[in-house]
Amino acid sequence: MASLPQCKLPVIDFSVKNLNPGSDSWTKTRGEVTRALEQYGCFIASYDQVSQELHDAAFVASQAVHNLPVEAKVRNTLDAQGYGFVAQPANMPLYVRLSIENATTAQGVEGFAKLMWPNGNDTFCESVLAFTKALAELEQMVMRMVAKSYGIEKHYERLLGSTTCILKFNKCVNPNQENEKKLGVIPHRDKSFMTVIQQQEEGKGLEVQTKDGEWTQVHLSPSSCIVMAGDACMAWSNGRIEAPYHRVIMQQNKDRYSLVLSSFIKDLKIEVPQELVDKDHPLQFKAFDHYDYIQYVSDTTVEGNRMKGAISSYCGI
Numbered sequence: 001m002a003s004l005p006q007c008k009l010p011v012i013d014f015s016v017k018n019l020n021p022g023s024d025s026w027t028k029t030r031g032e033v034t035r036a037l038e039q040y041g042c043f044i045a046s047y048d049q050v051s052q053e054l055h056d057a058a059f060v061a062s063q064a065v066h067n068l069p070v071e072a073k074v075r076n077t078l079d080a081q082g083y084g085f086v087a088q089p090a091n092m093p094l095y096v097r098l099s100i101e102n103a104t105t106a107q108g109v110e111g112f113a114k115l116m117w118p119n120g121n122d123t124f125c126e127s128v129l130a131f132t133k134a135l136a137e138l139e140q141m142v143m144r145m146v147a148k149s150y151g152i153e154k155h156y157e158r159l160l161g162s163t164t165c166i167l168k169f170n171k172c173v174n175p176n177q178e179n180e181k182k183l184g185v186i187p188h189r190d191k192s193f194m195t196v197i198q199q200q201e202e203g204k205g206l207e208v209q210t211k212d213g214e215w216t217q218v219h220l221s222p223s224s225c226i227v228m229a230g231d232a233c234m235a236w237s238n239g240r241i242e243a244p245y246h247r248v249i250m251q252q253n254k255d256r257y258s259l260v261l262s263s264f265i266k267d268l269k270i271e272v273p274q275e276l277v278d279k280d281h282p283l284q285f286k287a288f289d290h291y292d293y294i295q296y297v298s299d300t301t302v303e304g305n306r307m308k309g310a311i312s313s314y315c316g317i
């Protein structure tokens, strides 16, 4: 495999102290965010609300989950079809995942912990909740900026009221093959509204496809994460923001851990705001229910190539 070019994705600073809505730095960052999402569907956020300490604690929590016996892991099932415990499926033999539904609420995190550890696990809950809240805050800041740029703030506030988050504890196991690149996660678009990802160690693994078809490596440090649009955001924005294809390539001889926080809209149909429809931008997507869409995608009887553009085949016009 030819070596890949350096990371082409824009890096946007969210560590600025006075990032208050309406301030000059907020307005400047808003422009950068909207442009980056329209051009790449994602960007790297440099974000100091996740301290090194919190980052480390979240990955200690992830390790604790992956170290559980299989009898406990199989209890991890979710309302969101296809998001529970997965261990090395045929199409991704290196991939293992568990996830928490309602991951930004104490109820969601404690419910998961009780299921995994019958006596509970307070340290786990504390670390995970602080981590998910920090990432969700970043996502909301990003989406408020996008909504302001498009003049659809009220529509976003309604969606936000029906937003729920899933935290995925992802692991790609060591491929045990020197000097050979192996696919950890197959190329896909996220089915979420938005996704924020942190990985355990500085370095490589995650790759994003840019609009010219090239794959670019994503370099993340503990104080940065990638913010990425999912299919639901693509439909809601009437196609202005495209969910990018991404994949994980394993090229180091060790396990790789990442934490993925994805937002979903529950109990409210996602509808393109009228402000985003005009002569130059005809309506591209019908109103749809996000959880029904997840169910549709998890249905393995749906033909493979229709799944490539799943959101369009589900509710495209």
Ligand SMILES: O=C(O)CCC(=O)C(=O)O
Pocket (backbone or CB within 6 Å): 168, 170, 185, 190, 197, 199, 206, 246, 247, 248, 258, 259, 260
């Ligand atoms: O592990 C990662 O860095 C990304 C995984 C991913 O794309 C996903 O879980 O949807």
Ligand SMILES: [Fe+2]
Pocket (backbone or CB within 6 Å): 188, 189, 190, 246
């Ligand atoms: Fe993904």
